[in-house]
Amino acid sequence: MRACRRQPVPHTPVWYMRQAGRSLPEYLKVREGIPMLTSCATPDLIVEITLQPIRRYGVDAAIFFSDIVVPVKAVGVDLDIKPGVGPVIADPIRDRKGLEALRPLTPDDVPYVTESITALVGELGATPLIGFAGAPFTLASYLIEGGPSKNHDRTKAMMYGEPALWHALMERLTDIVLEHLRIQIRAGASAIQLFDSWVGAVAPDDYREFILPHTQRIFAGVAEVPRIHFGVGTGELLGVLGEAGPDVVGVDWRVPLDEAARRVGPGKALQGNLDPAILLAPWEVVERRALDILRRGREAEGHVFNLGHGVLPSTDPDQIKRLTELVHSF
Template sequence: MIKNDLFLKALKGETVERPPVWMMRQAGRYLPDFMKLKEKYDFFTRCRTPELATEITVMPIEQVGTDAAILFSDILVVPQAMQIDVQMKPGLGPWIPNPIRSQKELDQVIVPDVNEELGYVYDAIKMTKQALNDEIPLIGFAGSPWTILCYVVQGQGSKNFDKAKELCFTQPQIAHSLLQKITDTTIAYLKGKVKAGVDAIQLFDSWGGMLSPTDYQKFSWQYMQQIIDALKNDIPVIAFGKGCWFALREMSQSGASALGVDWTCSAQNARYLSGGNITLQGNFDPSRLFSPPKDIKKMVHQMIDEFGKDKYIVNLGHGILPNIPVENAKAFVDAVKEY
């Protein structure tokens, strides 16, 4: 039994004394101890070494005090397992030297044996669960198929993912085949995470908001839905689409346990658009963590008042920024605990 199960209660829609709190990218670059490890080990070494992944996952629990842990990993371990070369370049971010833009390149992409290719993730989950000692739940995650496609077709991060969209609109059959391969791999990968012991899953559709509502259904949501359908009877699933407020109604009928909301959508609109019955997660502007701690506390309390304390998980509207002072992150978490 998990001692602090506030997060799991909120996912079930149960009444709680206060909402749970965690932060996207909480195991990351704003923590000085993380930066020390970063100097020693490159990015994917940290992802692939269970001992390091465990240490990084547990760091914010000890230092900031969140109600849930999220496994330290990356959404791009999935395309790596599919035989797509993915590198992490300092100052640039993800770099794919041979982007997938033709049938010939698509033919090289495999649906892998996840235990063979991603076993290190499952080892990290088991090790992290031991380290957490049933104090709080552990979240596993994956990127949405559309978000993964954006990187592997574009070749790197982008403001508009124009090459990814061009592929979808000029060679839709290649795009859909690639999306299906990513979906099949992701389902197998996440089922492995469930088996390894995670308590919930979050799907990150970081670039969903790049698409129009019609194209979103076509190139993103239908694949997210396949993943939710495959997992929803085994584990709570949180669906987070950045910039996807227009799809909240559809998402609320998907079988997901909760929906993530970014900071551009008000609590009132999010409740209205999602039909008012599903647990929502969000949506503090990550840049607002630069505000003085006393202002952060006031804004957090206001945010909880607007969402309501039940069927609500306090979080940021996207990942925490690398240059946020640790005490400000702590003020955010403490504000929720003091509510």
């Protein structure tokens, strides 16, 4: 929390995107036979899975176990998370009529979120819980394409070709995302991260026109907690991601943190940015790369160590444990 606020810290804090999940045997065990979206609606499982990486690694924050599509599902959109694929939408949203599927979210739609966060905050004690949501662009991509997409063609076709419809869709998603984040904060989340994983597909001027007004509204609406803004492939967008109003800009592995600090400018902390694939290399390689990131991170006004994207399922948990100890000893 102090690093997010650019205050002095005893050591660089560390957590990992997707720290809970398939790289952990204890995760695979409790998830056996239970579909992803069922686990995301079951408080006992949410609490257990969220705590697993805290017990194993001693990381400095927990991230709420859920998925970016949970609030969209909760307002009634027919979707599923297919193993090895990701979110798949039964009736993709491509016109005005489709927007009606996106009614506003209320706390009663996600009672399991409030219940599990309340329980988690008690269990975690001094360790902060990070709440999260998918950003409107990344959610829109899943909803318009109907599933994962390489180039986001239909999404961009709507953005460029039907700007009024695009902004109407973004408005509705922004309302859902903002309420979902507020529900998590009211239940006790200490910080939030907005995942705009696929926004790196967009040029900076288009980000300003088609996305920025919406992400600005989200960050302005949750100003009571530290806010992290993350996307993949965002080297050219780092400045404008900061303009959206977060306290921390997440950086993938493509831009070194000292350069990222220049691109983001003053008044922000950074989060990142070890390539998750480096954890598949021998420890000596991980150590050398992590130390380089920690040194470059000193150029930022605050640094939260993380990967540049989520933990890969084939990662050896012992590598993550050693990495956490290294970051804490730096």
